[in-house]
Amino acid sequence: MRIRGEAGAGGPEPFAAGPVWGIAAAAAALLIALAGRYGFHRDELYFLLAGRHPAWGYPDQPPLTPLLARLGAELFGATPTGVRILPALLSAVSIALTASIARELGAGRGGQVLAAGAAACSGFLLGNGHLLSTTTFDLTAWLTIILLTLRLLRAGEDGQGGRTSTPDQERPEANRAGIRWPLLGAVVGVALLNKLLVLGLLAVLAAGALTAGPRGLHLPRPLPRPRALLGPLTALLAALPFALPVLWWQAAHGWPELTVARGISSAGGAGGRLLVLPMQLLQFSPVLAPLWLTGLSRLLRRPELRWARPVAVAWVALCVLVIVSGGKAYYPMPLLYALAAAGCEPYARWARGHRARLLGALLAALLTSALAALPVLPASALAVPMTVDPDLGEEVGWPELTRATATGWAAIPAEQRAGAVLLTANYGEAGALARYGPALGLPTPYSGHQGLSAWGPPPATATGPVLLVHPAGYPQLEEHFTGCHVVARVDNGHGTANQEQHAAVLLCAAPDRPWTALWPLLRRY
Template identity: 80%
Template sequence: MRTRGDAQPRLEPFAAGPVGGIAAAAAALLITLSGRYGFHRDELYFLLAGRHPAWGYPDQPPLTPQLARLGAELFGATPTGVRILPALLAAASITLTALIARELGAGRGGQVLAAGAAACSGYVLGNGHLLSTATFDLTAWLTIILLTLRLARTGEARWWPLLGVAVGGALLNKLLVLGLLVALAAGALTAGPRRPFPPRRHTVLGLLTALLAALPFALPVLGWQAAHGWPELTVAQGLSAAGGAGGRLLVLPMQALQLSPLLAPLWLAGLSRLLRRPELRWARPVAVAWVLLCLLVTAAGGKPYYPIPLLYALTAAGCESYAHWVREHRAKLAGGLLAALLTSSLAALPVLPASALAAPMTVDPDIGEEVGWPELARATATGWAAVPAEQRAAAVLVTANYGEAGALARYGPALGLPAPYSGHMGLHAWGPPPATATGPVLLVHPAGHTDLEHHFTACHPVARVDNGHGTANTEQHAAVVLCAGPDRPWADLWPLLRRY
């Protein structure tokens, strides 16, 4: 990073060509592999939620369901069609990682290394393969981190409105970004910067400007959550309870594993560089924010991957430290990145046969949730055929979770199935069934989870799901159960079926 006397550090030119090439290659790989298995349960839910536009759902704000709807309308309602946008977001995240490296003083070699490391990491590849809230979060958080660093380095007020817009966009996707803001603010208050940050009055004005820029995005989302009793917090509490003490201990190991253990030297070097180098004091809040957010997630029992965008910033910070080493050891670097790419691909991408997912599912169980949804719909159609033809007009199809409902909404019409109902997450708001639907009820629920049957009478199994690959995911051997009817009117029963 060059300087001009006492002026702010001057950035090296951006390595747009090689960085863009790496990002494009990653996107091409993701699109090529996007259709190998099938939809993920969350994608099926997002497609269904996208048909019911709202400013919020119990488990998330509106952005990801609308991205699913947009992808399906632009590119087709297929796994590949829905996953083109995630692949492009992955390319954006790779580019942002290189830009963060540049912001922290990296030249051409450091920027290319940062892009290569991001492209070979399991978290970027996994989120670029599937549409999830984490997919957009990674891009949004990296944008916020980049703008925060730019603001801290230059002290220029023009970055405040852009920072506010980036925060507002992130709030449209997940309220979790508020944790990032708290961690960055705490890092700034405890670790600097001192210069060239503007005087306090200008900082207050800048914060107000950012707030005003974020409000058009934030108010509808926060208003919806407040009007509905903050259900996203209820969902978060349930995730914390499900994770238990064991999940809290995995916050750091899982981040290292999801990024790639082979990339650990980069982020460790970046952490050390930001905490120890006095000329980078202005960027130190990013390192402190990562530590604080890890502690916050551990204490609250959040998902281990929540702080991982900050780990990408640390990785970017460490790349300049290796830039000189890279010039002399290019073969070793290429071998290391190739090993990271191969191991990350095995863990996060559909490169193995569907029958060989046992090993990668120990690292990321979600990859197994892309298998078996058409088979679930066919098993449900077998169960529906057991309903007497004269009773089907008054019959109801009910599922235990949103994945099952999304699969039946996607594949069911071609099999003659009616629209499904469910009390899970956002689907509860789209019920209950009509009061006249007093006939038989066909239930679909995971094997062994019979709680749903307790609300219905004379239940007996009529079919069983087999995904045909032996993949031990949530819906393998799911039960299709035929019941005579609900044990009380739907208006009374429906509140009892709500589940987060």
């Protein structure tokens, strides 16, 4: 008789589809209901703009998220709610995937429901489900990769050292593993269309499998050793159609994503490295920390889950890699969801006699996560939540920025406007002006920031004055212009201290050299 928790012996429990998908649907409904409470995020405005310029890559990302932004706008409308329906649905899938990982690690119905509930109450999932971002799709894709990896690891355990497998049982398990390898490759390939960061996940999972996993991932022991490479080879072949165009674009353009990564590392500094673990604690939810701590302990210490130990090793390795490289603290978060899933079954058993306490903890996690990651407070009260999630503040003030820019444009004599240029410091401002500017008579904005650098320079006929939208953090923007003076300032009307609050709108003379010569100097990744 199988003991619950021994997922490698006899297969996992049935999937608790009804309650899990009910929780996922409720979370999606909450996200959609709150989607339009503030406004677009700067990244969403950029994605909408990039979606009009489809390419196999941009300096800061592959093409998938801009295409999703365009798809969402065309299907549901070019509004914050319309663009955010797809992220809400992806978050629902991520909740179900977390429950599936718990099931794979031996959780019964209660453990799976707890895993889904914990994911739905976590700040990281709610925050990324509220916005369209590359991280939104990454969470879903990474959880899928982790789930498929666990199934391959369990197949290796059953086929090469499991205590209950027979030769008749090994062949179906090996056959299923043969299907999972190309499926894993296809998911990795699609993830590469979104962000190259998935290569880091593969590296730490592979390191975990080689150092802490079962002796084989996919095929029973009697087969010849060379055939052990068959599964990874089929995965590679499945990934290549997606990966090659993205990698080719990056190589042809000098690997700009590496430049962006170096900028992220230098911007974070030593302080960012020290915050990698505390930020994961806050972003998941401090209330839910016992789940992933228990899961980490179970994967590292329990013999019946030794086959799944590579996932715990992968999380530790990725945390170390992020600290050393200066990456962002949230990079290991999908692996943290897997650790939390591993810790759910013991708490589900405990909850049979303490249901009220567990529900109270989930409610506390939901309330604190919603305050930190969702637009539930007035826009004028975001100072505290922005210390945890600055992205909330980046949803405020874009129409006001556009109106301030229109005021500056009106200061240009009418006879000079045909040759004038509208230039912004960053892609968020350019995206806002492209979205809201036409209704106020503004022309196409230009910027040297990220992907917009490829859509310039302005035409040679643009020899008139230049209107700069110019936050204080970019003094170098006006170095090549003379006669600059402030004609308007941005005020978002809520006192929200985001990057554009009180930004100057400057009217300047024509640049000191032709645009074609100036444009490379304005390019900024």
